[in-house]
Amino acid sequence: MLKLCQKISRHFKTSSRLLNNIEVFVDGTPVSVAPDYSILQACQKAGVVVPHFCFHERLAVSGNCRMCIVEIEKMPKVMTACSMPVSPGMRINTKSEKTYNARGGVMEFLLANHPLDCPICDQGGECDLQDQSALYGYKIGRFMEYKRAVEDKNYGPLVATVMTRCIHCTRCIRFYEEVAGIPILGTTGRGRETEVGTYVEKMVHSELSGNLVDLCPVGALTNAPYAFTARPWELRNVMSIDPTDSITPSIEISCKGGEVKRVLPRLHEEVNEEWIHDRSRHAFDGLKRQRLNACLKKKADGSYEELTWKDALEVLAEEVSKTSGNDMVGIIGEFMDVEAVVAFRDLMYKLGCENIDAKKNGVKLSPDFRNNYLMNSRISGIEEADLLLVIGANLRLDSPVINARVRKATVLNGLNVGLIGTDDYLTYDHTHLGTSTSALTDLLKGTHPFAKTLEKAKFPMILVGANVLKREDGEAVNSVIQEIAKKYNVIKPESNWNGYNVLHNEVGTVAALEVGITSEYDPKAKPKFMYLLGADNFKPDEIPDDAFVVYQGTHGDEGASRANLILPGASYVEKSGSYVNTDGRVSLGKKAIPAPGQAKADWEILRALSEVLGQTLPYDNLQEIRYRIAELAPHLIKYDYVEPYSLSWHTVPVKGEVNKTVISDFIDNFYMTDAISRASPTMAKCSEAFNPARNTNFVPEVPIR
Amino acid sequence: MSLYFGRGSNNITCRTAEIYTHNRLTPSKTLAEAKIQHLKFYRDACRRMPYILKNSSITNQIHPTQAKLNLATFLRQSLFARNPRVIDSLTIRGYDWLHSSIWCYNHHHNFVHMIMNPKIDDRGYNYLDDVRYANSSSFLKDFYSGKGEANY
Ligand code: SF4
Numbered sequence: 001m002l003k004l005c006q007k008i009s010r011h012f013k014t015s016s017r018l019l020n021n022i023e024v025f026v027d028g029t030p031v032s033v034a035p036d037y038s039i040l041q042a043c044q045k046a047g048v049v050v051p052h053f054c055f056h057e058r059l060a061v062s063g064n065c066r067m068c069i070v071e072i073e074k075m076p077k078v079m080t081a082c083s084m085p086v087s088p089g090m091r092i093n094t095k096s097e098k099t100y101n102a103r104g105g106v107m108e109f110l111l112a113n114h115p116l117d118c119p120i121c122d123q124g125g126e127c128d129l130q131d132q133s134a135l136y137g138y139k140i141g142r143f144m145e146y147k148r149a150v151e152d153k154n155y156g157p158l159v160a161t162v163m164t165r166c167i168h169c170t171r172c173i174r175f176y177e178e179v180a181g182i183p184i185l186g187t188t189g190r191g192r193e194t195e196v197g198t199y200v201e202k203m204v205h206s207e208l209s210g211n212l213v214d215l216c217p218v219g220a221l222t223n224a225p226y227a228f229t230a231r232p233w234e235l236r237n238v239m240s241i242d243p244t245d246s247i248t249p250s251i252e253i254s255c256k257g258g259e260v261k262r263v264l265p266r267l268h269e270e271v272n273e274e275w276i277h278d279r280s281r282h283a284f285d286g287l288k289r290q291r292l293n294a295c296l297k298k299k300a301d302g303s304y305e306e307l308t309w310k311d312a313l314e315v316l317a318e319e320v321s322k323t324s325g326n327d328m329v330g331i332i333g334e335f336m337d338v339e340a341v342v343a344f345r346d347l348m349y350k351l352g353c354e355n356i357d358a359k360k361n362g363v364k365l366s367p368d369f370r371n372n373y374l375m376n377s378r379i380s381g382i383e384e385a386d387l388l389l390v391i392g393a394n395l396r397l398d399s400p401v402i403n404a405r406v407r408k409a410t411v412l413n414g415l416n417v418g419l420i421g422t423d424d425y426l427t428y429d430h431t432h433l434g435t436s437t438s439a440l441t442d443l444l445k446g447t448h449p450f451a452k453t454l455e456k457a458k459f460p461m462i463l464v465g466a467n468v469l470k471r472e473d474g475e476a477v478n479s480v481i482q483e484i485a486k487k488y489n490v491i492k493p494e495s496n497w498n499g500y501n502v503l504h505n506e507v508g509t510v511a512a513l514e515v516g517i518t519s520e521y522d523p524k525a526k527p528k529f530m531y532l533l534g535a536d537n538f539k540p541d542e543i544p545d546d547a548f549v550v551y552q553g554t555h556g557d558e559g560a561s562r563a564n565l566i567l568p569g570a571s572y573v574e575k576s577g578s579y580v581n582t583d584g585r586v587s588l589g590k591k592a593i594p595a596p597g598q599a600k601a602d603w604e605i606l607r608a609l610s611e612v613l614g615q616t617l618p619y620d621n622l623q624e625i626r627y628r629i630a631e632l633a634p635h636l637i638k639y640d641y642v643e644p645y646s647l648s649w650h651t652v653p654v655k656g657e658v659n660k661t662v663i664s665d666f667i668d669n670f671y672m673t674d675a676i677s678r679a680s681p682t683m684a685k686c687s688e689a690f691n692p693a694r695n696t697n698f699v700p701e702v703p704i705r
Numbered sequence: 706m707s708l709y710f711g712r713g714s715n716n717i718t719c720r721t722a723e724i725y726t727h728n729r730l731t732p733s734k735t736l737a738e739a740k741i742q743h744l745k746f747y748r749d750a751c752r753r754m755p756y757i758l759k760n761s762s763i764t765n766q767i768h769p770t771q772a773k774l775n776l777a778t779f780l781r782q783s784l785f786a787r788n789p790r791v792i793d794s795l796t797i798r799g800y801d802w803l804h805s806s807i808w809c810y811n812h813h814h815n816f817v818h819m820i821m822n823p824k825i826d827d828r829g830y831n832y833l834d835d836v837r838y839a840n841s842s843s844f845l846k847d848f849y850s851g852k853g854e855a856n857y
């Protein structure tokens with residue numbers, strides 16, 4: 001029993017006061033709530049809607065919009081529900097005449113300076129102010145004076161501002177301060193002259209800036225690339241996930257006709273809470289440009305010839321039949337779904353090829369045990385840990401959503417963060433232990449000053465960036481890290497805690513590991529035939545000049561430019577597929593729009609090719625291929641679920657020496673990391689705006705201040 | 706509804722007899738002209754589809770949108786025609802059908818094959834597919850021809 005208590009103790013807060021609920025009355029109905037609840041939360045629990053603008057579940061309470069006022073018995077005046085805690089026996093009245101009048105009055109004041117431009121405002125139809133003024137506002141306006149006008153601010157190319165519409169809820173200010181960790185916004189002036197912005201004119205910039213648009217309750221901050229392209233009631237929304245981020249955040253894809261118009265985050269407490277980063281949100285317009293929409297064959301003069309599927313597959317089959325399995329190499333791309341990976345694996349094995357995903361810059365991990373390559377303490381584990389050691393990942397660029405969670409944990413739980421690798425402003429305080437691998441060896445020896453802190457930690461977490469494991473000495477570095485994990489008790493099966501985590505940056509790699517694909521890159525091998533399954537981020541020297549290269553994918557990027565034969569594939573919004581994130585969570589991506597031109601889902605292409613080769617794969621539709629996936633790994637068809645696995649530890653024996661080189665900054669430009677974002681005009685604008693010195697070859701006429 | 710959209714008709718809800726006055730139905734000189742007349746007929750028919758369905762009491766059997774799509778499928782069967790006079794004759798036949806449907810002459814017979822369940826065949830092309838994709842499984846046939854069901 002004692003053991004069990006120890007095991008579960010960290011799931012509960014210790015304060016006994018929190019355990020005693022108190023009773024309050026909302027409109028006469030008794031509800032029992034925790035004593036740290038606000039009146040607004042109590043009302044929500046009672047199922048009573050209280051209108052509000054400035055209150056947001058994930059931000060601090062500010063209580064400045066005054067919209068949530070309610071009447072409380074025995075109190076002379078109405079009170080703001082969001083900032084007032086409940087007390088025992090409190091009687092809250094949300095439907096009294098006093099409340100109605102007060103709400104109407106607040107609404108009148110809010111609208112006094114809010115422009116009446118709903119017909120030309122992008123927020124129209126999904127605007128909190130519009131909805132609430134229709135419900136709670138007076139029917140007639142009495143304000144005949146001129147309205148004020150406010151100058152617009154520069155929030156970068158992703159957020160369009162019409163600051164005249166701002167109602168000073170300060171959500172954007174609090175978001176930047178608390179979630180993004182960049183305290184750059186604030187209010188200036190008082191009363192009618194209040195303005196939200198930077199005090200000294202400056203561009204506002206964060207990797208999470210797109211979330212401002214969702215937070216702003218009015219049309220002051222709107223989605224700039226989406227401006228004036230659709231109204232919310234015209235959109236068809238598909239609930240999907242985004243595989244371009246390795247945590248596969250839940251997203252909502254809004255389409256009109258056959259086109260994606262915008263991407264919004266969905267709530268998923270264990271993955272992305274409520275945020276997605278700007279590349280997830282805005283890079284989708286790369287799916288309309290540089291797309292491959294027909295089968296192409298490179299001719300001798302370097303030009304391309306368009307082929308039908310039948311001809312293309314026959315050309316490919318002829319080429320495959322000339323090559324033996326040992327001379328083939330298959331490379332799996334960044335955003336590959338499990339279906340495609342399984343079909344690829346089955347086909348290549350049938351052809352006698354064992355070299356799948358054997359690449360020079362591949363992640364050197366063994367697929368034998370899931371705890372060797374997944375994020376074992378889960379993304380939500382960040383909030384339980386008391387120490388986080390990040391190795392070789394700049395979290396702010398590698399995974400801004402995880403970074404926001406780490407920031408939250410540093411502020412709320414006092415999480416202690418150490419970093420080995422390139423130091424940067426991570427939006428929270430952290431200790432920089434060193435830039436090279438020697439910091440790791442020092443930690444292992446116990447000579448590093450941080451070793452003591454690591455020793456004392458109760459629930460330490462080590463987060464290894466996948467890029468470290470892609471180094472030439474990746475295996476050796478990994479075994480040093482595992483030794484550290486062993487030495488400092490990072491894995492505690494008795495407390496159900498495994499603090500060794502790998503932060504992948506490609507879902508394709510996780511999918512490959514999940515279905516047990518492993519192979520060694522042989523630098524001496526000279527493959528004659530290479531199949532690039534959506535792979536764009538490879539090293540050119542991995543492909544011999546005389547090899548026949550097939551690229552099956554979405555964009556005319558690195559892969560296609562080297563290919564002899566190009567097969568158009570469907571992107572993640574154009575096919576249904578399952579993806580595994582760095583947590584080991586399997587999530588389902590949904591088809592939102594049809595694929596352009598001849599493009600087909602990747603597993604369908606592989607299935608068709610297998611038949612032309614006379615090695616027919618035994619599945620004809622998604623359901624059948626998912627049965628096949630279940631044969632290989634039954635947990636891959638349990639969606640939105642992390643299959644529990646053994647926490648007992650299997651270390652990898654050391655191979656080779658750790659070379660003491662610097663763990664470099666791997667992401668050069670956050671806005672362009674893959675084929676989709678490289679083709680995206682919005683991301684190009686961001687690169688130019690946020691990274692001018694690095695991303696332009698031209699000396700600006702007017703110097704950038 | 707009084708006599709076909711009543712007196713307050715406008716360019717959208719014009720009177721039936723105007724079908725003939727607005728569309729002169731003179732013999733077309735070029736293919737483009739003929740095609741445009743044919744398209745105009747299709748748009749006229751679509752515009753009147755809710756009325757036709759209501760008048761024939763089949764609103765519970767088919768939705769106007771589906772009826773429009775079925776009509777389009779039916780008309781596409783004659784897409785192969787390249788002779789303007791042939792297309793003109795199809796257009797005139799269409800207007801005859803539209804007129805009689807609206808005035809409730811002999812319309813039910815027409816609906817059965819035009820709006821309710823047009824018989825779609827591949828006009829001989831399926832035979833071509835059979836030869837071209839011989840020895841292929843049904844998956845591969847669908848893959849090549851793009852006819853397969855979408856996988857969700
Ligand atoms: S810009 Fe929007 S989010 Fe920011 S204070 Fe104004 S209304 Fe609130």
